[in-house]
Amino acid sequence: MLRNAENPRVGPKYWQMADNLWGADETHGLYGDCANPYCDYNMDEDDWRDVQMGEGRWQCPNCRWDQLVPDGDPYGMLGLKPTRSGLDTASMGSLGEEVAQAAARDGALSPLGPLRWVSPDYNDPIDMVMGNNALEVKTLHSESFPRFKIAPSSVNRPGKNRAGTIAAKVQRARELGEALGHPLVEGLLGVRLNFYTGRADFFYAPEYRDRMMTAMEHLADYDFSKQNPFRDHVPGELPQQGETPDPEEVFG
Ligand SMILES: [Zn+2]
Numbered sequence: 001m002l003r004n005a006e007n008p009r010v011g012p013k014y015w016q017m018a019d020n021l022w023g024a025d026e027t028h029g030l031y032g033d034c035a036n037p038y039c040d041y042n043m044d045e046d047d048w049r050d051v052q053m054g055e056g057r058w059q060c061p062n063c064r065w066d067q068l069v070p071d072g073d074p075y076g077m078l079g080l081k082p083t084r085s086g087l088d089t090a091s092m093g094s095l096g097e098e099v100a101q102a103a104a105r106d107g108a109l110s111p112l113g114p115l116r117w118v119s120p121d122y123n124d125p126i127d128m129v130m131g132n133n134a135l136e137v138k139t140l141h142s143e144s145f146p147r148f149k150i151a152p153s154s155v156n157r158p159g160k161n162r163a164g165t166i167a168a169k170v171q172r173a174r175e176l177g178e179a180l181g182h183p184l185v186e187g188l189l190g191v192r193l194n195f196y197t198g199r200a201d202f203f204y205a206p207e208y209r210d211r212m213m214t215a216m217e218h219l220a221d222y223d224f225s226k227q228n229p230f231r232d233h234v235p236g237e238l239p240q241q242g243e244t245p246d247p248e249e250v251f252g
Contacts, residue, residue, distance in 0.1 A: 034063060034070075035065065038196070117176065127189075
């Protein structure tokens, strides 16, 4: 996320958090139209034509990253919602859950307790149980607005409403607690992914509600380079976690 007049909404509290956790000069990647942070490709007219032909789905000729282009599917033909990474919302959510599981197995999320259960169903109201926590996992791109949204708005998802979605999570947490033999605590686990540095950050709040990152507890950071889908789309070497090489280094 750029620290300039384009993002006046975030506010000083977030920038303070960003300075503390990632440093004032956190690197997000190269500038270009491609969603791949390692690719600086700019689209021309032919590319935009391909986007239209593909109803929003497009492969970058420079890095071969298959991506959904924002506003590339104005009529919703594909029925997929793009995120800043070029992944659709479901794929982005699944990736965040995979990273959370890997971090839990590596002991990085020990404040929540060990990973005890993972839902086999993406649409389950509860995604996983760690210790006594029944967790809903939400994932954000590091350059997105820093709010974890727990419930779909009824505008985007007719027939769904916020109160009903949250009630279903509370009910499911109770069921899981009964099955596991003791009550579980409600919890939101937010995963922030920086695809350029391969650093994931985890945030926690003890209830199912929309939350600004600044209103959550920062639990841990974790190197998710192994799960980084851009790993195979770098014309050079991936940086180690903590490194913020300039683009010329990445591309040799
Ligand atoms: Zn590209």
